[in-house]
Amino acid sequence: EVKLVESGGGLVQPGRSLKLSCAASGFSFNDYWMGWVRQAPGKGLEWIGEINQDSSTINYTPSLKDKFTISRDNAQNTLYLQMSKLGSEDTAIYYCAREAAVSYYFDYWGQGVMVTVSS
């Protein structure tokens, strides 16, 4: 069974950094592109970015490219999202998701982790 479990969320002060993790199991992690999506309270889904199997290709939505860094550790079956210079607009549920083997849509999602940016 494919399982994606996010962690590392919580309350963080404006301007600070936070690193989210996504533990993957039930599939061969190093065979898949992985991605992050977020959802602000009461809003829709926003695609953050994706990383390929060997971390040689990472794509971001332009507005977040300078603040967020996606990485992965295939030995640990873990995906990461490093977030810096956080502002209230970054308050959201953050989801990790697996991209399908043959395309770029997400075939499995985690349940998400909440990040609240507030003083």
Next chain:
Amino acid sequence: DVQMTQSPSYLAASPGESVSISCKASKSISNNLAWYQEKPGKANKLLIHSGSTLQSGTPSRFSGSGSGTDFTLTIRSLEFEDFAVYYCQQYNEYPFTFGSGTKLEIK
């Protein structure tokens, strides 16, 4: 960025009825469109990809159609478990973008 305009935002229907949700792209995305279902307390679920291909496990009452800029998700004979929020997503051009969502409620 490719803008995805999803409508309606809210839809009320009764079990047994059929409904359709529209998703329009601001430029052609070929058939690179997926539909997802969001339910409280559950991971988002991929329903359809490539515009009209049902993901394994998606009930046959769900169908997707369209290509280019206009797409539709249709649910026939609604069941209680179908009342949820639905999103479309284009994955034809970076950055990939989602529609704003359609909340399907019980009438």
